[in-house]
Amino acid sequence: MSLDSSAPLQDASRRSASLRLRLGLAMPVVVGAMVGWFEWRDGGFEPLLPGLTHAVELVAALSVALMLLVEALLLRPLRQLASGCEAMESAPAPQAADMPEPRLGAELDRIGHAMHRAQGSLWQHDHEARELRRQLAEQRDLLERAHAALEANQRELASLARIDALTGLTNQRAFDESLRREFKRAQRQRGLLALAVLDLDEFKQFNERHGTAVGDATLQRVAALLNERFKRDTDIVARLGGEEFVALLPGCGMAEAQGVLELVREDLRALHLPDGRGDLTLSIGLAALSPAHPYLSAQALMQAADEALYIAKHAGRDRLSLAA
Structure with missing residues (x-):
């Protein structure tokens, strides 16, 4: 067991x-x-x-x-x-x-x-x-x-910092940078550079008659008109503020820029605005840099265009004045 x-x-x-x-x-x-x-x-x-x-x-x-x-x-x-x-x-x-x-x-x-x-x-x-x-x-x-x-x-x-919110054009800050850059390029290459300052005549009274909503819509139509006229890749159109615009045209001389700007004035008269045709007019001051007519700085070129605009305003508005 x-x-x-x-x-x-x-x-x-x-x-x-x-x-x-x-x-x-x-x-x-x-x-x-x-x-x-x-x-x-x-x-x-x-x-x-x-x-x-x-x-x-x-x-x-x-x-x-x-x-x-x-x-x-x-x-x-x-x-x-x-x-x-x-x-x-x-x-x-x-x-x-x-x-x-x-x-x-x-x-x-x-x-x-x-x-x-x-x-x-x-x-x-x-x-x-x-x-x-x-x-x-x-x-x-x-x-x-x-x-x-x-x-x-x-x-x-970054985009908003360089774009005008109302019109979609370049704002003044971005335009100032472009003006300094293109001025130095024209000086270095001994090229041409045209600068035009454009201002809508009596726009304050226009806003009072039609209201700010119509005024804003009009500024947008003017911006679209400028974009249509200045279509080159090198052209720069900006809104400086209020009813004042500016166009920077590299490679353009005084005569060529003057011809395009006169067409812009005619296009503005043809716009269908609340008071009919010809309700708004445009005063323009134009200055141009060239080897024969140099400027010391970009600020001097801008000042010359502003002075030409001042002359156009005091000469009766609705005209283009050339810098001396």
Whole structure:
């Protein structure tokens, strides 16, 4: 009877001794399969390949953690159980009533519950990792959108800083920069540069008769007319403020610019305004830089055009005056 019962106990002892080795070899394979399955379920194997190093590190860490958990909850009790079996083998055979079968069943139940908790913990960590990746992706997307919106706002502000809001023409700040640049270019190349200052006659009274809304619409139509007449890529038309406009014409001499500006005056008379044809007139002062007629600075050229406009106003308006 003792020989027949000792053979299974010795076999159980040998199996428990090799169980740790087999678990140590099988654990990375099982964990790797589980991690691969989770990644495949999230998006296929293509996203897994760039993060292969991370996946290997994750498998190694989980394997070590599970091995330590199995060691504490399974292997150690099994070793204790094997030691108890060996002690029982050397001791006299107990009576059937003294066999600790209920205690052994409770121990196995405890081990089973511990393994179940470990599996649940693994699933929970995987879920938290996937949720963290999703939140990071959302934050990255929000940052990219905010950056794109900021760049768009900066471009819009830069554009508004150089454009007149009412007419869409270049504003005075941008015009002053263009005037200095083109004046230096004309001086360096000994070229031509014409500058005309245009002012709507008695526009204040026009606004009083028709209202500011009609006045604003009229300024927009005048701006469109100037854009139609000065269509070269190098021409610059700007609104200096109120009813005053300016045209900078690189490469144009006095005579050529005068001809175009006279056409502008005729076009303005032909506009259909609230009081009919000829409701508004235009006074123009024109100055031109040339090798035969130089100016010391861009400000001097602008001053000459302003003085010519002053002469046109005091000579009866609705005319073009040339700088001396």
